[in-house]
Amino acid sequence: MKFQQNVDLQSLNTMAVPSVARYFFIAQTLEDIRLALAFASKEKLSVFVLGGGSNSLLPEKLDGLVIQPLLKGVECIENSAESSWVRAGAGENWHDFVMHCLSAQYYGLENLAYIPGLVGAAPIQNIGAYGVELKDVFHSLEAMDRATGEMQTFNFSDCEFAYRESVFKNRLKDRMIIASVTFRLQRQAACNLSYPALASALEREADGKNPEKVAEAVIKLRQRKLPDPEYIPNAGSFFKNPVITEAKASALKLAHPKAVIFDVDGSHKKVAAGWLIDAAGWKGREAFQVRVHDQQALVLTNPNRVSRHHILTLADAIRKDIEQRFGITLEREPGLFSE
Ligand SMILES: Cc1cc2nc3c(=O)[nH]c(=O)nc-3n(C[C@H](O)[C@H](O)[C@H](O)COP(=O)(O)OP(=O)(O)OC[C@H]3O[C@@H](n4cnc5c(N)ncnc54)[C@H](O)[C@@H]3O)c2cc1C
Missing domain, CATH: 3.30.465.10 (Uridine Diphospho-n-acetylenolpyruvylglucosamine Reductase; domain 3)
Structure with missing residues (x-):
């Protein structure tokens, strides 16, 4: 059983945020996972599960055990x-x-x-x-x-x-x-x-x-x-496409004829979050050392490999701006590992 200590996870998340795990363990079998869980329970450690790290915003310190389940076949x-x-x-x-x-x-x-x-x-x-x-x-x-x-x-x-x-x-x-x-x-x-x-x-x-x-x-x-995370760190779409009522969608289309809107069901529509962010003028902008991708406004990139605090600060500024301009709330897609 090899529990590595103080492991740098920057290369294990596609946003390339700096993050250090107190313990890190690769599980290749079910028995490995059970042993890791038993270790965490004995040592009273919080458990975090990491896959390819492409939809996660890791904190700077993960004070617990990160298990990466690599079961193959x-x-x-x-x-x-x-x-x-x-x-x-x-x-x-x-x-x-x-x-x-x-x-x-x-x-x-x-x-x-x-x-x-x-x-x-x-x-x-x-x-x-x-x-x-x-x-x-x-x-x-x-x-x-x-x-x-x-x-x-x-x-x-x-x-x-x-x-x-x-x-x-x-x-x-x-x-x-x-x-x-x-x-x-x-x-x-x-x-x-x-x-x-x-x-x-x-x-x-x-x-x-x-x-x-x-x-x-x-x-x-x-x-x-989409930017290739190997060269330009990112986590794909940063926000979900918001689902709004039919009435709100009609009002949006009236005010902004170019708004990109899809059908969901009889009473709901989905707005392209990328269109909202672009229309608000964020595309290609850099703030808090984080960028809004110049080809696709839905993607935030982390060229300076800064911590998730910077990314969340920019995301929050965008969210507030979209709320003010369009009365639509954006929801983040990548998950936060709790600290
Ligand atoms: C360039 C780019 C493009 C993308 N395009 C898309 C797209 O088109 N559509 C889309 O839906 N997503 C997209 N994504 C997001 C991402 O690729 C997916 O969500 C993917 O499934 C995340 O896989 P992961 O292994 O990297 O997950 P991680 O980021 O490692 O984990 C994601 C979540 O799953 C949990 N988890 C991971 N493995 C397990 C497990 N074995 N058991 C229990 N919990 C687990 C983690 O704890 C975490 O909460 C994109 C990301 C990037 C970087």
């Missing part, structure tokens, strides 16, 4: 004429898993290509991109109860998925460690082109559309729009 556990059930360990790299499924002809994940992070974190915020959310292909997951060390299976309805939400961010926050996730994927190639920018990127394809081309187009679009 991808296997097809069942087949029917239409579907394959594929299970992946929490420690698998998400994008590599998507590409593996594609090459094995298990379809349905391609719109979610090139999202950073590990498989185990993907259900936490029900990751989504280009017209697909994890919930659309999710079958079940296995997780360990941090209090008892017992394994539990969570089926679709147990997870309470919603837009960038799940039960693991709410009622069961900090209670479970996800060990593996099982997806129900399709054996027949089909393309989801419901997202307009993806559909138009593929319109130019002369020799037909297929899931491989969808993945390729998604990767190209993402590479064009």
Whole structure:
């Protein structure tokens, strides 16, 4: 059992914020996780779970034990004429898993290509991109109860998925460690082109559309729009797209005809948070040593690798400004590890 002490986590979070963990432990098996939990309980340490660090704003000091579950393995556990059930360990790299499924002809994940992070974190915020959310292909997951060390299976309805939400961010926050996730994927190639920018990127394809081309187009679009965290530290979208009432959306459109608004249901609409931030003049600006990305106002970047305090100060200034100008409240997407 190797518990490292005073570990620098700056290279383990894509925002590159300086952060030091009192104890850090990589778990490769369920037994490793149980032993780590027992150590934390004996030493009275708080426990934090870190995946790929691409949706987290770490504090400068994590006074406790950070467990990184790196359980590996991808296997097809069942087949029917239409579907394959594929299970992946929490420690698998998400994008590599998507590409593996594609090459094995298990379809349905391609719109979610090139999202950073590990498989185990993907259900936490029900990751989504280009017209697909994890919930659309999710079958079940296995997780360990941090209090008892017992394994539990969570089926679709147990997870309470919603837009960038799940039960693991709410009622069961900090209670479970996800060990593996099982997806129900399709054996027949089909393309989801419901997202307009993806559909138009593929319109130019002369020799037909297929899931491989969808993945390729998604990767190209993402590479064009989003900064690569390896060179420009960031955590992807910093705010969720706010959901507002139909009446508020109509008023917004009247005042700002160029506002980007999507349908949600009969009485609600979603506003592009990136449009709001851009319209308020924040795009490309630097404040508190943190930047609003010049290609996509929804992304805050941390070129100076400063602490999360600076990032949260800028985020707060943006949130207040948007509230004042548009009467709409922005909600942060990356999570805070409690201190
Ligand atoms: C450039 C960029 C683009 C992005 N694009 C998108 C996008 O298109 N769509 C989208 O939805 N997200 C996007 N994200 C956000 C991020 O990639 C996803 O949320 C991803 O799933 C986070 O994975 P991670 O392993 O890095 O999680 P981490 O940041 O390590 O953890 C996130 C949360 O999950 C918890 N957690 C992690 N692993 C486990 C586990 N095994 N068991 C229990 N809890 C766990 C952590 O405690 C934390 O609360 C983007 C991020 C970046 C940097």
